[in-house]
Amino acid sequence: MSLWQRLLNIDRRWIYAVLALVVIGPLLFPFSIKPKPSPPVERLFNYIDTMPVDKALVISVDFTPDTQAELLPMVIAMLRHAFATGHKVGVLTMDVYGLGLARDALAQVSAEFNAHATSHDDSVINGEDYVFWGWTTPLVTVMLGMGERITKVFPIDYYGNRTESLPITRELRNYEDVGILVTCAASAIPRSWINYAQVQFDVKVGCGITAVSAADFYPYLNSGQFTGMLAGMRGAAEYEEMVETKMIELGKNWRLRRKGTEAMSSQTAAHMAIMFFIIAGNIAFIVTRRKKR
Amino acid sequence: MQRRIPLLLVLVVGLFGAIAAFIPHRAIRTPDEILRNDVLRILTAFSLVLGVGSIVRHHIIRITRRVEHWPFSWVTLIALAITAVIGVLGGIDPAKPGLLATKVGSFSFHIDNVYRYIMSPLAATMFSMLAFFMASAAYRAFRARNLESTLLLLAAFVMMLGAVPLGRIIHPRLPAFAEWVLSVPNTASKRGILFGVELGILATSLKIILGIERGWLGGGGSR
Numbered sequence: 001m002s003l004w005q006r007l008l009n010i011d012r013r014w015i016y017a018v019l020a021l022v023v024i025g026p027l028l029f030p031f032s033i034k035p036k037p038s039p040p041v042e043r044l045f046n047y048i049d050t051m052p053v054d055k056a057l058v059i060s061v062d063f064t065p066d067t068q069a070e071l072l073p074m075v076i077a078m079l080r081h082a083f084a085t086g087h088k089v090g091v092l093t094m095d096v097y098g099l100g101l102a103r104d105a106l107a108q109v110s111a112e113f114n115a116h117a118t119s120h121d122d123s124v125i126n127g128e129d130y131v132f133w134g135w136t137t138p139l140v141t142v143m144l145g146m147g148e149r150i151t152k153v154f155p156i157d158y159y160g161n162r163t164e165s166l167p168i169t170r171e172l173r174n175y176e177d178v179g180i181l182v183t184c185a186a187s188a189i190p191r192s193w194i195n196y197a198q199v200q201f202d203v204k205v206g207c208g209i210t211a212v213s214a215a216d217f218y219p220y221l222n223s224g225q226f227t228g229m230l231a232g233m234r235g236a237a238e239y240e241e242m243v244e245t246k247m248i249e250l251g252k253n254w255r256l257r258r259k260g261t262e263a264m265s266s267q268t269a270a271h272m273a274i275m276f277f278i279i280a281g282n283i284a285f286i287v288t289r290r291k292k293r
Numbered sequence: 294m295q296r297r298i299p300l301l302l303v304l305v306v307g308l309f310g311a312i313a314a315f316i317p318h319r320a321i322r323t324p325d326e327i328l329r330n331d332v333l334r335i336l337t338a339f340s341l342v343l344g345v346g347s348i349v350r351h352h353i354i355r356i357t358r359r360v361e362h363w364p365f366s367w368v369t370l371i372a373l374a375i376t377a378v379i380g381v382l383g384g385i386d387p388a389k390p391g392l393l394a395t396k397v398g399s400f401s402f403h404i405d406n407v408y409r410y411i412m413s414p415l416a417a418t419m420f421s422m423l424a425f426f427m428a429s430a431a432y433r434a435f436r437a438r439n440l441e442s443t444l445l446l447l448a449a450f451v452m453m454l455g456a457v458p459l460g461r462i463i464h465p466r467l468p469a470f471a472e473w474v475l476s477v478p479n480t481a482s483k484r485g486i487l488f489g490v491e492l493g494i495l496a497t498s499l500k501i502i503l504g505i506e507r508g509w510l511g512g513g514g515s516r
Contacts (some may be wrong), residue, residue, distance in 0.1 A: 019424065066420035274426070278435045
């Protein structure tokens with residue numbers, strides 16, 4: 001068997017081994033590549049950035065732990081952005097497995113801000129600056145019900161507080177008080193947010209989705225039904241870059257960890273390895289085909 | 294009669310659901326809100342019971358019939374039972390234990406830890422494995438056999454390079470070109486598919502509401 005034929009019939013375990021090396025290597029020894037924001041990311045960032053302060057950002061954590069590497073950095077970056085610009089934040093989840101992810105993201109970002117706070121005004125406080133409504137089902141009840149009265153859909157928050165008694169509720173009653181709702185999902189849930197929230201209540205909707213599902217949501221982005229979109233690790237890294245620049249502008253140069261940006265070196269190496277394999281496979285394919293002729 | 298009542302219910306509720314989206318009058322809106330906020334939630338709660346019952350029944354049948362990989366059904370049933378007991382009796386907040394003490398010495402098996410240290414890594418592992426399968430599949434499938442496959446190969450290359458910052462270093466316009474591929478040719482084809490899918494959903498929904506499609510009743514297909 002010639003070298004080319006051997007290359008064509010390579011054992012898949014070699015491919016797995018090389019891919020494991022190129023994924024793990026850059027995670028241990030990262031190389032820095034500064035991400036440049038793409039138009040859909042810029043649109044979402046600019047909308048949140050210029051939103052009136054009395055309008056809230058609502059984040060729906062509609063993903064499960066399997067896709068957290070791609071989607072959780074987006075949630076964390078958006079929370080940092082909203083808190084840095086003084087917007088109120090409401091967080092909910094459409095998937096019960098998203099509860100722990102949303103709770104941890106809120107705990108992490110509120111702790112980051114509170115560690116640098118010097119007064120009550122620049123602290124981030126549960127019930128005043130943000131509310132974590134938690135999870136309830138079915139989604140059509142939640143998405144339509146939030147347009148009428150959020151406290152009716154979520155009578156108690158994740159921590160067991162009555163939502164009617166929270167100070168933030170006075171400023172965040174229904175979609176009219178929402179500047180934008182961003183759904184982070186690895187499923188078709190963003191489509192439901194368009195059908196039930198954007199179309200029926202005219203609320204602005206953005207999305208954060210996995211790279212593999214990005215192509216499915218471009219028609220909604222182009223029609224303007226999605227105000228902006230973060231697609232995959234790259235979208236997360238680009239948003240993190242914009243938030244970092246904004247926070248430096250606001251005098252909050254805290255050098256916070258950016259997991260999306262950190263993982264980009266690993267993703268770049270993995271893409272390069274896959275492309276190398278494809279090129280090598282094609283060369284072997286063409287050479288062996290010519291020899292057969 | 295056994296079939297007529299469910300069919301009549303579907304007809305009334307289905308038509309009402311459609312009408313409620315177009316008529317915002319209180320006479321329509323109030324019952325619509327009750328249906329959505331109360332009735333739908335109660336039905337969803339029932340579906341949870343149905344789901345658990347279905348999974349238990351399915352795996353018990355697998356175990357009794359000793360079908361291929363039947364021992365894994367035990368894993369599913371035991372994991373389901375343990376998680377349910379911890380979740381229901383152990384409380385939600387680790388600081389406030391429920392009926393079941395979820396801490397032995399420094400070892401905590403609270404539902405939060407089950408989620409954080411078992412469920413979360415297992416789910417992430419399953420998803421991560423996709424990258425390996427995709428790499429292997431890409432190596433074998435992306436071959437320039439003819440014009441169509443060569444175009445597919447080139448599109449894959451553009452998208453992979455466009456998805457990482459390195460693409461910009463190779464050529465400054467590469468990310469913009471990848472964005473164009475997604476925004477224009479991809480959107481055009483996706484829209485066509487979406488129209489087809491949505492029309493299909495509409496037709497199927499109408500068939501169900503009008504009682505033409507009866508597969509959901511069990512034991513039969515269309516009339």
